[in-house]
Amino acid sequence: MRNKPNDMRSEEILKKNKNKTTDKELKTQQIMSPGRIFWIRFRRNKLAITGTIVLLILASLSIMAPWIAPHDPNTTNVRYREKPPSAEHPLGTDTLGRDVLSRLLYGGRISMTVGVVAVAISLSIGILLGSLAGYYRGWVDTVIMRFTDIVISFPFLVIAITIAAILGPNFRNTVIIIGLLSWTGTARLVRGEFLSIRERDYVEAAHAIGAGEGRIIFRHILPNAMAPIIVSATLGMASAVLMEAYLSFLGLGVQQPIPSWGNMLVAAESLKALQYQWWLWVPPGTAIFITVLSINLVGDGLRDALDPRLKD
């Protein structure tokens, strides 16, 4: 959190001074932890707070799906197909007579799991390649960055459906494909941070006392590059949820009968469903939209709070 605590302190002091600050208060402010400074900044952003709350609600609904879902998501009922919402089925039933609300809740588990795991994969690759390139520079940097340029040149969906066709579309491959294709932004970001942080005095000091390269990379440089990494991981999670939805909507991601928000929307490909059966496509579409929107709002709030340099 280089030199951020300082300007934060004066900012806070100025604010507090308006309501008369005692010396004691000033002293406590001077030792504010980075976490506390972050929280003070973050909570000022109403949109980010709203996003956090909505996201927490959606996440807990998904986690609790087995207990709160009114029906089993996979039980079909041929005599009760495509029925509009009722007390028994609050969001109606789909073409196989399955309860849409239950599938929506279970679909959330799938979509969010894909998001979290895919981001974990892309972060690991991005951080590893980015720090190697930024720390060692020279030919290591050239090779890694050219490779990044190559991967970035492929439009995500086109290459993703190609790989899905080769590997076979399923839940595991969806996660792998998204993870393997979305690390490039993180790698470039981490490289940039490393290039600047490696020149700092404390890194030189670490060299001087004989710290090993692994220690310098992971204990001295990486923690100081964490702020932008956290922000990019959050925004990456938003796009991973979207990518899963795209792939599953195209039939090349998570496959039936496992419910995912993307594959539930396939129902709307028939104009009949689109026109007369809103409960088949509006709920999953809205769920994706609200989830991605909340994550983006949180990510934006994190950026403002963690890394004010990046602000507009």
Add this chain to the structure above:
Amino acid sequence: MQKYIIRRILQAIPILLGVSIIIFALTQAMPGDPLSHMMDPNITKEDLESAREKLGLNDPKYVQYFRWLGELLSGNLGFSTKYSKPVGDLIKERIGPTFTLSLLALTIALVFAIPIGVYSATKQYSKWDNLFTVFAFAGISIPVFFLALVLIWLFALQLQWFPSGGLTTPGVTYEFPKNIFNMLYHLVLPSMTLALLYMASFMRYTRSSMLEVIRQDYIRTARAKGLSEKVVIYKHALRNALIPVITILGLSLPGMFSGALVTETIFSLPGMGTLSYNAVVQRDYPILMATNLMFAIWTIVGNLLADIFYALVDPRIRYD
């Protein structure tokens, strides 16, 4: 400058080669080889082996790669067994709709996004700026296909203003210039979908770039000279603020192609996106490889042009 342009072009070559290697590796990873699809099942093992030998499928991988690359460079993109046509011909047929759709959407998006971005920057945190911010967040968060479905539901099914898909009215042939209008009429909803999507991000980029520029000293100088606010903003500030937007435009190309793929699929437009998608569904690998290659090449060339343009219009940056 000339040196920079030449160096930049030379830099693109290893990237293009890397792209071709990845695509070749994917071809190799595909289940089965060209023969397993074409041959009749009664063929003997020896015949199959000699056929493989003749086609060079037993050669070392790198020999096969260079042979394939040579074919590519001489313009042979492969042959589609499903369409019984050279892939190159198929792509030629499909490029038109994709480019028309993308350009149309991009134009609409920029026409709205730039003025809105400028307005938002000059009136930062005003009521309208906040509204546009919310709109931008919504725009980057909504899945394209959901937006497309909502637009089809509203404008094609409820209001019945525009067709829900296709590029021409089926069963009717129009003379020039009526056929152009018919096509544009079919492209209204798809290009609106994509335009709303692009608009959200370009609006934000213009806004942040503009905010950066209006804090610069030369803008204060311009104001101090007594120039009107209009001249300061639109003549002095906007010119410089748009330069980084060019780079962003280049960088957004892959995302734009992904968006076009989904949009074309939903509106059943006969473009490159539907060509790739159908190729996946039908496991038509030669097409798939060619479309991946084309999209990647367009992205690389687009970025190259953006960089060169950037260098031409921004004299502050010295490239040597």
